[in-house]
Amino acid sequence: MTTSIAPDARPRLSRGVRLHEDRVRGRTVLLAPEHVVAPNPSAIEILRRCTGALTFSAIVDDLAQTHGVPRERLALDAEKLIKDLINRRMVDL
Amino acid sequence: MTDLLPLGLLAELTHRCPLACPYCSNPVELDRRSDELDTATWLRIFDEAAELGVLQLHLSGGEPTARADIVELTRGAAQAGLYTNLITSGVGLSKQRLEALAEAGLDHVQLSWQDTDPASADKIAGLDGAHRWKHETARAVVELGLPLTINVVIHRLNIARVADMIVAAYRAGARRIEVAHTQYYGWGLANRAALLPTEDQVEAAHAAVANIRKELEPGILIDYVAPDHFSRYPKPCMNGWGRQSLNVTPRGRVLPCHAAESIRGLIFWTVHEHSLREIWNDSPAFIAFRGTEWMKEPCRSCPRKEIDFGGCRCQAFAWTGDAASADPACELSPYHAALREAVAAPRTDEIIYRRFSSPKPAPQE
Numbered sequence: 267m268t269t270s271i272a273p274d275a276r277p278r279l280s281r282g283v284r285l286h287e288d289r290v291r292g293r294t295v296l297l298a299p300e301h302v303v304a305p306n307p308s309a310i311e312i313l314r315r316c317t318g319a320l321t322f323s324a325i326v327d328d329l330a331q332t333h334g335v336p337r338e339r340l341a342l343d344a345e346k347l348i349k350d351l352i353n354r355r356m357v358d359l
Numbered sequence: 360m361t362d363l364l365p366l367g368l369l370a371e372l373t374h375r376c377p378l379a380c381p382y383c384s385n386p387v388e389l390d391r392r393s394d395e396l397d398t399a400t401w402l403r404i405f406d407e408a409a410e411l412g413v414l415q416l417h418l419s420g421g422e423p424t425a426r427a428d429i430v431e432l433t434r435g436a437a438q439a440g441l442y443t444n445l446i447t448s449g450v451g452l453s454k455q456r457l458e459a460l461a462e463a464g465l466d467h468v469q470l471s472w473q474d475t476d477p478a479s480a481d482k483i484a485g486l487d488g489a490h491r492w493k494h495e496t497a498r499a500v501v502e503l504g505l506p507l508t509i510n511v512v513i514h515r516l517n518i519a520r521v522a523d524m525i526v527a528a529y530r531a532g533a534r535r536i537e538v539a540h541t542q543y544y545g546w547g548l549a550n551r552a553a554l555l556p557t558e559d560q561v562e563a564a565h566a567a568v569a570n571i572r573k574e575l576e577p578g579i580l581i582d583y584v585a586p587d588h589f590s591r592y593p594k595p596c597m598n599g600w601g602r603q604s605l606n607v608t609p610r611g612r613v614l615p616c617h618a619a620e621s622i623r624g625l626i627f628w629t630v631h632e633h634s635l636r637e638i639w640n641d642s643p644a645f646i647a648f649r650g651t652e653w654m655k656e657p658c659r660s661c662p663r664k665e666i667d668f669g670g671c672r673c674q675a676f677a678w679t680g681d682a683a684s685a686d687p688a689c690e691l692s693p694y695h696a697a698l699r700e701a702v703a704a705p706r707t708d709e710i711i712y713r714r715f716s717s718p719k720p721a722p723q724e
Contacts, residue, residue: 280534282467282506286440290364290412297442299467299506299535300582302366302414353577355534 270345271322275359277348278318283356285313298356305347312344316357322348361601361640361649364412368441369419369606369617370401372432376422377450379485379712380473381550382512382541385421386620389715390609398428400630402435404607407635409439413605419446421609430459437464444469446510449496450489454503457496461503468500469508469537474517475527483516485712494531501532508535513564513586514554515706522567529579536579538568540586544618544673552707561589588702592663593670593686600648600672605639613638615645618673622682648672653683657691 271277279285283298294310296303305313311333315325326344330337351357374389396404405416416436423429424447436443445460446469457468472493474480480490500507509528513521521538528536540561541547541554556564568583575581587594597604597616606614611630619625628642639645647653651664658669669675670686678687678694687694711717 280506281504282534284442284466286414286442288412288414290410295414297414297466299444299469299508300415300537355577355580 271348271359273323274321276318276321277316277325277357277359279313279316280356280358285310296356298354301354301356303356308343309347312347316348363602363649365408365603365605365639366413367415367417367604368404368408368413369417369604370404370423371419371421371606371608371617372401372423372426372429373421373609374715375425376420376448376713377425377486378422378448378471378489379714379717380471380483380512380546381485381710381712382514382547382554383713384542384545384547384617385713386608386618387545387549388620391715394610395426396607396609396611396630398431400611401428401432404630404635405432405436405439405441408605409441411636411639414442415444416441417444417446422448422450424452424456430456430463433460433465434463437466442466447471447496448484448489449493450484450486451492452496452499454499457499457503457505461505465505467506467508469510470497470500471510471512472524472528473511475520475523476517479516485714497531497533506535507531507533508537509533510537510539512539512541513556514541515556515560516554518556518560518564521564522571525568525571525575525579525581529575533579535582537582537584539584542618543588544621544671544677546711546713548677549711551701552704553710555588555702555706556586557706558589558702561586587670587674587686587688588698590688591690593667593674593688595667596671596674596686597668599668601639601645602649602668605635613642613644615648616673619644621673622676625682648682655683655685657689658685661691 286295286297288295293304296305311329326337326341330340348357373395374385375392433443443465444467445465449470473483477490481487511524525536543551572581601615606617612627614627625647626643628638654669658664670688672682675684675686676682685692687698
């Protein structure tokens with residue numbers, strides 16, 4: 267895997283950041299200090315696995331298997347999302 | 360009726376506060392303890408808010424932890440599924456109480472700081488020892504692992520140290536800092552000549568924030584709100600009136616923004632008579648300036664009307680006597696020259712503190 271997130275890093279949503287089922291609007295949102303983010307469905311699938319239990323490598327494996335998507339492309343998407351959220355202090359490694 | 364759904368609710372649980380900051384966003388007419396809503400009513404409001412679509416609840420005041428039931432209220436809000444944010448002075452808040460709040464489901468703490476210089480900080484807060492307390496509370500929040508945002512209100516007495524405050528917040532372990540210039544209505548307006556910085560000070564502060572941002576982000580996230588008295592265009596106040604937010608006062612009046620009671624003639628509904636949904640959809644105060652139909656010129660034909668929504672209704676009313684006119688912070692407002700004159704006017708060192716016992720500040724000229 268050619269990404270800058272270490273394969274054995276364990277990404278997790280930071281304390282005070284969580285996914286929430288917004289039943290009123292019928293969508294899943296990410297709630298964080300002073301922010302409400304509405305990620306797209308594939309981003310939500312990645313974020314659901316950012317619990318600190320799985321390594322980055324295992325998250326990509328799991329998603330590739332579940333959705334039958336090429337591993338290489340999934341790794342790039344997951345890395346982009348996670349790095350963006352690290353910069354916004356919503357995900358820790 | 361409206362298709363809009365609110366995202367946030369600001370719950371002013373009480374107007375009691377150990378501090379007396381002269382820029383307080385509370386109204387000049389403060390609600391007394393005997394007027395405050397009881398626990399059950401607040402819990403009902405939180406349930407109604409979640410059903411209406413509110414996602415984030417801001418537990419504020421006054422000092423929200425002055426409420427004996429703050430832990431119970433936080434637990435109820437968390438059980439309703441709301442993201443809970445405590446906006447506190449940090450004074451009188453023990454680590455034990457913070458632990459109980461965290462256990463009850465508190466998601467985030469916003470703590471106000473007045474300055475990096477302890478004597479100046481205590482003077483602005485109107486309370487000796489406040490600065491030390493606040494730093495102890497910051498430490499306790501970080502030790503508990505709760506995300507911490509430091510809130511700083513900028514004015515003439517602390518603007519020279521804006522970068523120092525960001526560095527101090529970073530060193531204290533804050534994840535975010537909100538640096539906002541004073542809003543000049545209510546108490547802030549009464550203290551404008553004491554608090555309004557000069558144009559040179561504002562420019563220096565912009566540069567200082569830009570520099571420190573390069574150095575520290577994303578080690579700390581910096582949310583900087585520029586002052587509207589020095590801009591060409593007004594702020595997009597509340598991201599539009601009645602569009603995203605509700606505010607409930609200690610006695611249960613529901614407002615489109617925390618300063619809305621300063622607009623004479625608006626009719627506010629209360630949680631005693633109506634559900635939150637009825638108030639959001641149909642109350643006269645929420646309907647008054649929702650959308651763009653209410654606008655007059657120069658707003659009505661302005662290409663920016665969906666960007667800044669005509670600015671702040673409270674500021675428009677304070678300056679022009681008509682809340683439907685353009686915000687005088689906009690250079691297209693006929694009152695903009697008068698606002699610029701206020702920026703150029705002499706300053707004073709006299710502070711009117713925000714206290715129940717303070718003489719009520721005289722209304723604007």
